[in-house]
Amino acid sequence: xxxxxxxxxxxxxxxxxxxxxxxxxxxxxxxxxxxxxxxxxxxxxxxxxxxxxxxxxxxxxxxxxxxxxxxxxxxxxxxxxxxxxxxxxxxxxxxxxxxxxxxxxxxxxxxxxxxxxxxxxxxxxxxxxxxxxxxxxxxxxxxxxxxxxxxxxxxxxxxxxxxxx
Amino acid sequence: xxxxxxxxxxxxxxxxxxxxxxxxxxxxxxxxxxxxxxxxxxxxxxxxxxxxxxxxxxxxxxxxxxxxxxxxxxxxxxxxxxxxxxxxxxxxxxxxxxxxxxxxxxxxxxxxxxxxxxxxxxxxxxxxxxxxxxxxxxxxxxxxxxxxxxxxxxxxxxxxxxxxxxxxxxxxxxxxxxxxxxxxxxxxxxxxxxxxxxxxxxxxxxxxxxxxxxxxxxxxxxxxxxxxxxxxxxxxxxxxxxxxxxxxxxxxxxxxxxxxxxxxxxxxxxxxxxxxxxxxxxxxxxxxxxxxxxxxxxxxxxxxxxxxxxxxxxxxxxxxxxxxxxxxxxxxxxxxxxxxxxxxxxxxxxxxxxxxxxxxxxxxxxxxxxxxxxxxxxxxxxxxxxxxxxxxxxxxxxxxxxxxxxxxxxxxxxxxxxxxxxxxxxxxxxxxxx
Numbered sequence: 001x002x003x004x005x006x007x008x009x010x011x012x013x014x015x016x017x018x019x020x021x022x023x024x025x026x027x028x029x030x031x032x033x034x035x036x037x038x039x040x041x042x043x044x045x046x047x048x049x050x051x052x053x054x055x056x057x058x059x060x061x062x063x064x065x066x067x068x069x070x071x072x073x074x075x076x077x078x079x080x081x082x083x084x085x086x087x088x089x090x091x092x093x094x095x096x097x098x099x100x101x102x103x104x105x106x107x108x109x110x111x112x113x114x115x116x117x118x119x120x121x122x123x124x125x126x127x128x129x130x131x132x133x134x135x136x137x138x139x140x141x142x143x144x145x146x147x148x149x150x151x152x153x154x155x156x157x158x159x160x161x162x163x164x165x
Numbered sequence: 166x167x168x169x170x171x172x173x174x175x176x177x178x179x180x181x182x183x184x185x186x187x188x189x190x191x192x193x194x195x196x197x198x199x200x201x202x203x204x205x206x207x208x209x210x211x212x213x214x215x216x217x218x219x220x221x222x223x224x225x226x227x228x229x230x231x232x233x234x235x236x237x238x239x240x241x242x243x244x245x246x247x248x249x250x251x252x253x254x255x256x257x258x259x260x261x262x263x264x265x266x267x268x269x270x271x272x273x274x275x276x277x278x279x280x281x282x283x284x285x286x287x288x289x290x291x292x293x294x295x296x297x298x299x300x301x302x303x304x305x306x307x308x309x310x311x312x313x314x315x316x317x318x319x320x321x322x323x324x325x326x327x328x329x330x331x332x333x334x335x336x337x338x339x340x341x342x343x344x345x346x347x348x349x350x351x352x353x354x355x356x357x358x359x360x361x362x363x364x365x366x367x368x369x370x371x372x373x374x375x376x377x378x379x380x381x382x383x384x385x386x387x388x389x390x391x392x393x394x395x396x397x398x399x400x401x402x403x404x405x406x407x408x409x410x411x412x413x414x415x416x417x418x419x420x421x422x423x424x425x426x427x428x429x430x431x432x433x434x435x436x437x438x439x440x441x442x443x444x445x446x447x448x449x450x451x452x453x454x455x456x457x458x459x460x461x462x463x464x465x466x467x468x469x470x471x472x473x474x475x476x477x478x479x480x481x482x483x484x485x486x487x488x489x490x491x492x493x494x495x496x497x498x499x500x501x502x503x504x505x506x507x508x509x510x511x512x513x514x515x516x517x518x519x520x521x522x523x524x525x526x527x528x529x530x531x532x533x534x535x536x537x538x539x540x541x542x543x544x545x546x547x548x549x550x551x552x553x554x555x556x557x558x559x560x561x562x563x564x565x566x567x568x569x570x571x572x573x574x575x576x577x578x579x580x581x582x583x584x585x586x587x588x589x590x591x592x593x594x595x596x597x598x599x
């Protein structure tokens with residue numbers, strides 16, 4: 001399961017509060033999406049394009065466990081999010097709502113804003129096509145690949161209810 | 166197997182489980198607050214068309230609002246009430262307290278249960294010996310509500326052995342903040358944390374709660390303290406309290422052990438911008454604070470209110486500072502009233518708010534103007550969480566919050582000796598040696 005796109009980088013410990021600000025949480029998604037990560041990089045919500053890849057540092061998506069944070073990031077149109085580590089609820093939510101996520105502990109060292117990046121969830125490989133550097137994370141659990149392939153947990157449960165009976 | 170593995174094995178109908186394994190387990194309790202509940206209900210109504218399998222296992226608590234300040238928020242609450250009625254789930258409406266305190270005090274959480282919720286601090290319930298983890302709304306809508314189940318990766322366990330005794334004037338809250346600073350945010354990602362050792366064992370139930378509360382900031386999936394006589398006595402004090410589901414570890418050594426000596430730990434403050442930016446109070450003492458608050462997941466306990474009253478003593482809250490007190494449950498407010506603390510703190514200039522989660526994210530109270538600062542017992546301090554991104558949130562113990570409310574600046578509670586100077590271990594009165 002491979003994704004290729006233009007890179008946007010962010011730092012360590014980015015909380016979900018920067019993905020969905022508390023004052024927008026009850027607004028419609030087309031309003032929320034205009035403010036995703038704007039306090040860290042005002043250009044991001046304005047200029048992000050479909051298929052771009054977000055590359056962050058450690059503990060990305062800490063704070064709230066609400067899936068709306070992952071949904072807002074997905075709504076920007078990015079193809080994949082990569083981080084050195086994710087906060088676990090955020091990682092879980094990404095797969096449950098259909099946003100591909102990959103952990104690679106050297107991700108920040110090899111990615112720079114604007115580089116072309118290729119992320120492979122099946123193998124755990126991360127390549128910078130601009131610089132030729134590469135890194136390696138753990139392969140994604142087959143259960144999670146299955147979940148992404150059908151579009152998230154709710155669809156998985158609808159298609160294979162026997163898993164949960 | 167340890168407590169977490171035993172609970173997950175039983176709940177998924179397996180003889181044994183091991184770290185890394187993905188299991189599908191029965192859920193005993195789903196807890197949601199007014200915001201996560203609303204978002205979950207939206208997803209459920211739109212994308213899942215099945216009846217709720219076990220409505221009696223689901224409880225929603227309105228804690229981000231005690232009285233909606235806008236029509237939009239009133240509509241959210243009314244929609245939640247209608248959804249709760251339609252599906253027959255338990256509802257604790259406005260005024261019942263902070264989500265985690267309220268469900269615990271009402272007997273919804275018991276040892277050995279599988280507890281899930283979207284509030285990220287759901288793992289706090291490991292204090293009572295439950296397996297408690299935060300899941301997202303789509304887990305609740307997709308599998309917990311319609312099937313009564315959830316998927317879990319069995320976590321690896323890290324035992325944190327705590328020895329020593331915090332310095333006089335410090336508390337378990339300071340020890341917990343200090344640990345986050347020492348270990349680092351997100352450093353124990355996905356792990357189950359077992360808090361053990363003489364320090365953890367000697368704490369009261371409500372002080373153990375402060376340890377499991379902060380596990381999420383270390384990145385943990387869940388945390389627990391092996392149930393003992395403190396746990397059992399606390400469970401017996403709960404309505405419907407039962408040890409029927411209780412599980413204990415089989416005594417096998419944890420694969421990973423971290424050891425810390427608490428002895429040097431004095432009052433600590435988590436400074437902006439994140440919970441891991443922890444410093445001794447001396448480093449930030451003197452910083453002006455316009456707001457001080459006892460409340461949220463980490464405060465508003467009877468212990469906090471009693472300690473605040475002792476620290477304030479016969480003095481008054483500083484004229485430049487507003488001191489908010491938010492009881493964590495109705496029960497705590499009643500206990501504080503019976504102890505005479507409500508009037509004492511009111512007359513000292515503090516303001517009482519309804520049982521709720523207080524200024525958490527400023528949905529109902531606690532927005533800050535640019536340049537303002539708040540010191541509180543809350544669990545989070547990210548910029549922009551409460552009004553202006555140019556306001557500052559400091560997190561500390563009830564003693565430090567109360568001392569700061571009186572001083573008008575962040576203050577060392579060891580220097581805030583009330584008239585008559587009480588001497589009591591770990592509480593007020595131990596003047597710092599210069």
